Amino acid sequence: xxxxxxxxxxxxxxxxxxxxxxxxxxxxxxxxxxxxxxxxxxxxxxxxxxxxxxxxxxxxxxxxxxxxxxxxxxxxxxxxxxxxxxxxxxxxxxxxxxxxxxxxxxxxxxxxxxxxxxxxxxxxxxxxxxxxxxxxxxxxxxxxxxxxxxxxxxxxxxxxxxxxxxxxxxxxxxxxxxxxxxxxxxxxxxxxxxxxxxxxxxxxxxxxxxxxxxxxxxxxxxxxxxxxxxxxxxxxxxxxxxxxxxxxxxxxxxxxxxxxxxxxxxxxxxxxxxxxxxxxxxxxxxxxxxxxxxxxxxxxxxxxxxxxxxxxxxxxxxxxxxxxxxxxxxxxxxxxxxxxxxxxxxxxxxxxxxxxxxxxxxxxxxxxxxxxxxxxxxxxxxxxxxxxxxxxxxxxxxxxxxxxxxxxxxxxxxxxxxxxxxxxxxxxxxxxxxxxxxxxxxxxxxxxxxxxxxxxxxxxxxxxxxxxxxxxxxxxxxxxxxxxxxxxxxxxxxxxxxxxxxxxxxxxxxxxxxxxxxxxxxxxxxxxxxxxxxxxxxxxxxxxxxxxxxxxxxxxxxxxxxxxxxxxxxxxx
Amino acid sequence: xxxxxxxxxxxxxxxxxxxxxxxxxxxxxxxxxxxxxxxxxxxxxxxxxxxxxxxxxxxxxxxxxxxxxxx
Numbered sequence: 001x002x003x004x005x006x007x008x009x010x011x012x013x014x015x016x017x018x019x020x021x022x023x024x025x026x027x028x029x030x031x032x033x034x035x036x037x038x039x040x041x042x043x044x045x046x047x048x049x050x051x052x053x054x055x056x057x058x059x060x061x062x063x064x065x066x067x068x069x070x071x072x073x074x075x076x077x078x079x080x081x082x083x084x085x086x087x088x089x090x091x092x093x094x095x096x097x098x099x100x101x102x103x104x105x106x107x108x109x110x111x112x113x114x115x116x117x118x119x120x121x122x123x124x125x126x127x128x129x130x131x132x133x134x135x136x137x138x139x140x141x142x143x144x145x146x147x148x149x150x151x152x153x154x155x156x157x158x159x160x161x162x163x164x165x166x167x168x169x170x171x172x173x174x175x176x177x178x179x180x181x182x183x184x185x186x187x188x189x190x191x192x193x194x195x196x197x198x199x200x201x202x203x204x205x206x207x208x209x210x211x212x213x214x215x216x217x218x219x220x221x222x223x224x225x226x227x228x229x230x231x232x233x234x235x236x237x238x239x240x241x242x243x244x245x246x247x248x249x250x251x252x253x254x255x256x257x258x259x260x261x262x263x264x265x266x267x268x269x270x271x272x273x274x275x276x277x278x279x280x281x282x283x284x285x286x287x288x289x290x291x292x293x294x295x296x297x298x299x300x301x302x303x304x305x306x307x308x309x310x311x312x313x314x315x316x317x318x319x320x321x322x323x324x325x326x327x328x329x330x331x332x333x334x335x336x337x338x339x340x341x342x343x344x345x346x347x348x349x350x351x352x353x354x355x356x357x358x359x360x361x362x363x364x365x366x367x368x369x370x371x372x373x374x375x376x377x378x379x380x381x382x383x384x385x386x387x388x389x390x391x392x393x394x395x396x397x398x399x400x401x402x403x404x405x406x407x408x409x410x411x412x413x414x415x416x417x418x419x420x421x422x423x424x425x426x427x428x429x430x431x432x433x434x435x436x437x438x439x440x441x442x443x444x445x446x447x448x449x450x451x452x453x454x455x456x457x458x459x460x461x462x463x464x465x466x467x468x469x470x471x472x473x474x475x476x477x478x479x480x481x482x483x484x485x486x487x488x489x490x491x492x493x494x495x496x497x498x499x500x501x502x503x504x505x506x507x508x509x510x511x512x513x514x515x516x517x518x519x520x521x522x523x524x525x526x527x528x529x530x531x532x533x534x535x536x537x538x539x540x541x542x543x544x545x546x547x548x549x550x551x552x553x554x555x556x557x558x559x560x561x562x563x564x565x566x567x568x569x570x571x572x573x
Numbered sequence: 574x575x576x577x578x579x580x581x582x583x584x585x586x587x588x589x590x591x592x593x594x595x596x597x598x599x600x601x602x603x604x605x606x607x608x609x610x611x612x613x614x615x616x617x618x619x620x621x622x623x624x625x626x627x628x629x630x631x632x633x634x635x636x637x638x639x640x641x642x643x644x
Contacts, residue, residue: 333632
């Protein structure tokens, strides 16, 4: 019987790959997880949807990294991160991150040097180059070069002989008795199906950016978050679905240092309006404050919004171009001169990417699903709270990659590979390939556009009300009920998009459900009908879980061991 | 438009763009790399940055598909 099933699998699957630890996603977190697991002597396999070192958000990390050094004051940094995260941070994670980031980045920087690559920028004395960038008051932001960072990681992986499986979209996790025992993947270039058997699995496949604005994330559609959710993991803090900001005409990044080096936001009247919304740091306001302020200026008739970089000193212009080369090439390619003229600017919705919520994890990166761990932006980014200060994300990717490896390796040593015959992949393969067999049905691109039209406009993304959220929810549920099951694909490329849009629709509903649940304003979540932050009622993480096939939302009170939040209600800070 | 094409006079067929493009925009016939899916280009400029020849990739930053503005 087992033999018969095995034969059936080999007729469906082109390649069977075995690993002690399987890492899904080859950005900063996934690469760190793979390297740190491999260092412990286990068999590691890394799989990615693109080309490792040029896939995911990490290649576009715009220079900002939060590195707490041995000379800094731990309690001061912890307090600033928690206060600026509006108290939704997992404080133990903040502490863990601060305590581990310096040694890990020093190690990463040293690997870069072996290959002649400059990962961290240093001053003439060799100390870390640090600036006050977005959100910083007492803390400082270090400067990291993203592409050399990713080149370093790829070369390290190759040196350690970690097998890299690329151009493979992992579509499903495989379970046996409730435990994750591997994954199914599709190579979208040649159509081969891969069965990865693993003793422990780490998801590091980022969040869902809805193929929206901002640079470099249009292949990130929430696969890792949806796969974990479908196995019973909770999605946390999706009410904090995030936005960055970008030029209206082209996608750019690197805003933290733009404002750190003297960039200003102007409204249609030429006013430097951010000082009205954040008297303490003005243009360096956190993204939460900035995106809501931009939407309010426009809603109140003072649009459009501009970014003015004309006052950035010449030497910082050069550094900006070095740390965000893509964005400046993009601006210049359409004839914009960023250091000579103001440029029209707008919020760029990025969903559950970066600090926009994701899979709930504990201090060991465990998801609660046996055998499954998560790292990087695939998770709820527990250190951030709402959106704290710039550069925390890269630090979290590095530390969580290490922590996930440290948890997954002992887990793998306790487990054994699942017998091939026990894995029933046929229903998963059938569901994955079904859009290829549909003659009519919905075109994935049309459905993507409909989801974007529902979730990006400012009454849903920035200035929320019960009514606008309910309307959005009805539209998304309609899409999920009627269009997603009828998606059609004419080729492998459309098959990938069909799966991507299915995941986008699920995450879209989870975001809107979470936003409806939180009846206060905090961070990215601004409710016109509940405009105050309410620490008496809403010091809670919003958790979305699948229970008996239904999406359930609840609020969870969480511990605050180091920094006690103030009581009462107050305008969002 | 985003990626407009490859300058055949300059391209040395090194494959780098085909290898790295996050959106898999390039196709290949034999050794010849070409722009197969312009509509999916996300204007990330990684192909341009990694290309060993200046100006072989012809690209600008305008979005390939309209995305609804927030306001």
